Amino acid sequence: MKKKLIKKVSRRDFLKVVGATGAAMTLEQFLKAPYVGAAGKPPILLGNIEPLSGPYADSGRDEFQGAKLANDEYNQKGGVLGREIKMISEDAPSNPGIGVQKAKKLVERDKVDFLTGTLTSSVTIAVADYAWSQRKLFVAFGSHSDDTTMSKSHRTTFRTTIQNWALSTACASWIAKNWNVRKVYNITADYTWGHTARESMNRVIVKKFGGVELGNDFTPLGTTDFSAQLLKARGLKPDCLIVNCYGADQINCVKQFKEFGLEKEMKLAGPLSGTPMMKGIGTAAAGAWGLSWHGTIDTPGSKKLYAALMKAYQTYKEWRPSYRHYLGYISHTQLFEAIKRAKTTDIIPVVQTLEDYRFDGLKWNRSYWRAFDHQNVQDVLVGLAKRDENWKSEDDYFQILGHMKGDDAFPNYEEWKTNGGRELEPYDMLKKA
């Protein structure tokens, strides 16, 4: 009796399932209506991945804002090639697994034309690999890690941020020339970024200027107590302490540098800093640092961007734009210009017109994305961190000391090759996997 019931239900159930599936599939095709813009032309879809939560949320938000400003400016002028710019923003707080998952969502579900953004190097590299596998152009403007355009380069990746090599070269050259620094002590964050930063600083000071590294300490990420390292440094009496750390590590190190009274005995410098760090360091601000952009740059292009950013995003009196805004803005702007020049969003023409095209990077010399590594070669600034009674706004965190021309700061082709540079894939590989 039971057996017969089961058999009957089986068949009925089978039909139900088949019927439901059939209905579902037809419904899906029906619901998947294509995107149609107002004038009948589909919009250009950009997928922007940033950390909008987590410890880097500030920087991620700045990058997003810079990019959005560029989008809005172009949309006001009628879009690019008559098509509206639409950006879908995803949050990927420093976990690369989530970064790739979000990239997949943007490419597979939202069908974006381009990927942009990311901040931390691990997320950048993971997303860059994925973008290559999908043959999607990815403009990375968050990661400073050399690997992104050296050992992990791709024909689909274009990187706007100044790589560590260049930041360190500019900073080290400046302190060697202006402060006569020859003996250094390094405090290095123990991960990729830190290691490459230190190597670059040493390359300039030791090899180029004939100096010497008196000592080095590797500190694990998240170190809050630098007393041991600082006291060691004091004992060895260098001309300058080099802080190859970022974020909270940098904040703690510099604060303790001041706390132990070391600024009377030696100089301080580091390859990379920014407003978020200076906010935390407060009155202990000191040192010469490599910078990508600063609000006080007096070129007409920069001043125009500064005004636009202030108008769009100023939330409190002391708020000023940061270099992350600049990176987002210039990346999106130049992407749009490239699309205009290529007259299409197809990847091969856009890639080819981006390569080696000189444009106004809002600094003193023109910038360009180099053909052999897709690194954006641009002027590198060196700034002095300071905090005194004259501080009125976030612009006053740094005083620009000078800048170095891109071609002098970035590694040339031989240096790139010897340090792990991986040749970009040939163009015809861009024609789908």
Added chain:
Amino acid sequence: MEGICSFDDGTGPFFSWRSVMHLNLTFPVIITQLVNGFALGMLFTLMAVGLTIILGLMRVINFAHGVLYALGAYTLITLQKIFGFWPILAIAPACVGILGLAIEASMIRPLYKRDPLYTLLLTFGLALVIEDVIRLIWGDVPYPMAAPQVLSGVVNIGVAYFSKYRIFVILFTTVVLFGVWLLLEKTQLGKTILAGTFDREMVVILGIKIDLLFTLVFGIGAGLAAVAGVLASPIRGIFPPMGIDIIMPSFVVVIIGGMGSFWGAVIGGLLVGIVKSFTVEIYSPMADVIVYFLLAIVLLIRPRGISGIEGLLE
């Protein structure tokens, strides 16, 4: 596979001989690290004492201890402008302690009659939620917190330097721990707690309101965690996941010291703190792992710990 064992200045795998040979263990360095280790160890002890009593008496594994520690630090941020640093050392544990009482009474108490697994899962879930609540209220950005003016800087005794603040931490924690010891050894409440760690049924039979006792103990543990959080802020900075860094080593201390044992927590805390500090000096990449090595060794050889009660949860 070239590059497996690269020895470029200690960036290789676990262990690089060259790095160890560059050891700079001079006397000043040893003193500095001893002080650092002592101070760090005291923080671990503060956390572990609370954890171990909660574990011993209530059989609750409190994964939420880390966020209670963090909440202590965040109270510092909010209330520092009103009260300054010093009163917060008392206010923070009071606030977080009360929160602890509320948590125990509302969420943990209903789960006692179930498998002990559930209290663990609850505290784990709480840790996730409270960490995000911290983000919601105070934001994601790390707050660097400066030590009070009078305590900043170093004490220079010629042959070595000591961080003033760390010395303060050591002294203050000693006072707090002394207070806890007094409570446990000399008061009726304390003796009841200790008795309950040994034999819960006996305590119930004697008519003591076990519910209230548990709630109180949890509150005290939370308060101690908050003190640790406040003290740790100038050393380690304040950021939402700060609890995660400290909860694991604290559990390790509990086990090394022996569950339910006050002195075990003290000795274990100092041991772990000093070992960690010296590992940072000798070979920093191992600093995080060394704690787990210690744990594994202790658990495999002498699970009851230094002075724990035999058979407790074995």
Added chain:
Amino acid sequence: MSAPRVWFETIKTNAYFQLTILSIIVLLWPYIIPFIGGYDGLAIEMVIFAIFAMGFNILLGYTGILSFGHAAFFGLAGYSMGLILIHLKIPILLGMLFGIALATVTAILIGFLIIRKTGIYFAMLTIAFGQMFFFIASRWKDFTGGEDGLTGIPRNVIGIPGLFSISIFESRRFYYFIAVVFIIAAIVKYKLIHSHFGQVLKTIRENETRAQMVGYNVQRYKLLSFIISSIYAAVAGTLYGLFLNYMFPQTLDWIRSGDVVIMTLVGGMGTFFGPIIGAGVIVALRVLISIYAKIKGMVYWQFFMGIIFLAFVLFFPKGIWGFFQKRE
């Protein structure tokens, strides 16, 4: 009895029926999921974690042992498969086998050391070992890629050279490969649970001392349960590495291990379908929360996940599936 009632009763009792429906749902899932805002990548991740949670449930739900370190086997398998596929161009199936074998051997060694401990000692030991692997993965930069992770894990074809070769590069095709693995894993688990072995595990869960007195070699059964659950974790780990073409250290830490505990609980401990549903729900929630649940523009997925988890711990300890069906 009315037809729907019969239908319901049949589902509740007939195992083959249940497994068949499960298989059909899994096979059709990529077509169903877009209705809840999903896409192939999401479906793949759901199935991978369903495999992980399924195996984990054998240890937690059926044997009553809590491990907070299973992510170590997940990650270890993924990393070792990734490394061997990158450096020696061997077929993917072989690479997977290597990864799974390595993780299993590790599980055997660790299990041997720690299985005699119980309760919190055991859990803490699993955390300790898990964290050790996590730190190896994140610090040993030259070997594992360190914090940046291991990039470039290939995924082109699976097959036995000379016999057959199927492309799994495309997401949809990869999903069906995983679906097949999942179905096999589910059938294996089902057989295990309903065998004598499964019965002994349940006895151990209820009362270990009594099981010992009845004459079972309790330690051996616990060890086997541990090893089997880690094999599932390893399989899931290799699939995850293939899915992302990438492995990163966070897949190994104790918080990730906590994820699978959450999935098992929310889905329903000690039930067959519980962990599968739990995995699907948690994976979907995580992604969907971070897309849709924003407060003031910021995402607080940990908060929402935690609240849901707490609700289950406090009010629905039997989990979703347990709500509908008694624990087995």
